[in-house]
Amino acid sequence: MRQRLLSEGAKELTYEIRGIVRKAQQLQALGKTIYWENIGDPIQKHYQVPAWMKEIITDLLKEDATYGYCDSKGVLETRKFLAELNNRRSGAQITADDILFFNGLGDAISKLYQYLVPTSRVIGPSPSYSTHSSAEASHANHHPITYNLDPDNNWYPDLEDLYLKVKYNPNIVGILIINPDNPTGVVYPLEILQRMVEIAREFDLFLVADEIYLNITYNNAKAYALADVIGEVPGISLKGISKELPWPGARCGWMEYYNRESSADFQRFCATLDNAKMIEVCSTKLPQLAIPRIMGDPRYTDYRKEFNEKIGRRSQIIAHILEEVPALKFNKTYGAFYNTIIFQDEILNKHQSLEIEDERVQQLLQRWFMEEPDMAPDKRFVYYMLAAKGVCVVPISSFCSELQGFRVTLLENDENILKETFMRIKEAVIEYTGIRVTT
Secondary structure, eight states: OOSOOSOGGGGGOOOHHHHHHHHHHHHHHTTOOOEEOSOOOTTTTTOOOOHHHHHHHHHHHTSGGGGSOOOTTOOHHHHHHHHHHHHTTSSSOOOGGGEEEESSHHHHHHHHHHTSOTTOEEEEEESOOHHHHHHHHHHHTSOOOEEEEEGGGTTEEOHHHHHHHHHTOTTEEEEEEESSOTTTOOOOOHHHHHHHHHHHHHTTOEEEEEOTTTTOBOTTOOOOOHHHHOTTSOEEEEEESTTTSOOGGGOOEEEEEESGGGOHHHHHHHHHHHHHHHHTOOOOSHHHHHHHHHHTSTTHHHHHHHHHHHHHHHHHHHHHHHTTOTTEEOOOOOBTTEEEEEEOTTOOOTTOOOOOOOHHHHHHHHHHHHHOTTOOHHHHHHHHHHHHHOEEOEEGGGTTOSSOEEEEESOOOOHHHHHHHHHHHHHHHHHHHOOOOOO
16 A cells, blocks of 8 residues: 555454454354353343333334434433432532443443543553453554552552552553453452542542443442542543343443543543544434433342342352362452453463364364464463363453453353353363362
């Protein structure tokens, strides 16, 4: 081409969560059964939206106004409803004008980083949800800047690491918090969130909180919202319905701006996000209309409680199977529906393998390795486990991390399949590493 087409940041756009699906589908074509643990889609795991929610959505489809455009920022009545939900928390107060709808949080995340100055950086957690790390790195044409989550301390943020990186990198303008966290399942204690706010205040930063899983907690955990702790610091919360209802196919998420008038620069940034949505006209209307009718229904609280209790029970089953495997560092989860499981230091090496009897599968696996000769050790294990045991997980090195491990979900509804899946994972770890459980 006359000029180079792609920016340097384009190489940062990776999404192994779906990328590994292509490998699993190749195995399926050979007749192999796949146990899907790669993506947080409750519908894929046979969750059903309750009949009463479907009735609400069906009634909306009968209304002519459902089929037209809505306000560029989103349906006004829905934004008023969500502002009231936030304001009941008695933290940062907002109005309907402080809420902006997007076509899913992926759209919101992309826009958030797109309009930052390329030299301005938002530091995020490591491991990190890849949509954030890829979008931030792409906008900056550079690798992501991260602070560590510590697997030896319940996956809590290493606050000293965060503080020093912010202090000595003047290009950092914001801190990303994912709470409850994807991919680790950790729920941040109040004092940790308060300290992160203090750091933002000291260095004149804004905060971004991905709170898509805010209402998905279990095993007696409580998630504190950014609005609860932010005080006068400017910030943005990212929320949605894809996991909570769950309705991932709705592609419906929103931003909530906190203290937008506390900084002229932050105010201009929020206004730019609003203007960008006006250029697109508006986001999908149907799910927006459904939100107040569903979340405001008296049945919703009991529905969420039952949903969370089921996830909590699965977390305990998984812990029972995996927490005593010596090759692994295992932390119990308390929020979202994931667990990140790390190998002990120096456990993995390039000489390890799993037995595969089917020659066609062997050849396919070797082709994958030839396509990526410098494959990370945890990804090599993941591919071996997929080929030998049929379990599809995601390597944690794909989540902007130097740690070696894998992420699983807590979504399998059938308890027998859940146990079968995680027994297969346990067998794969033991056979691959040669380190057995002692009793």
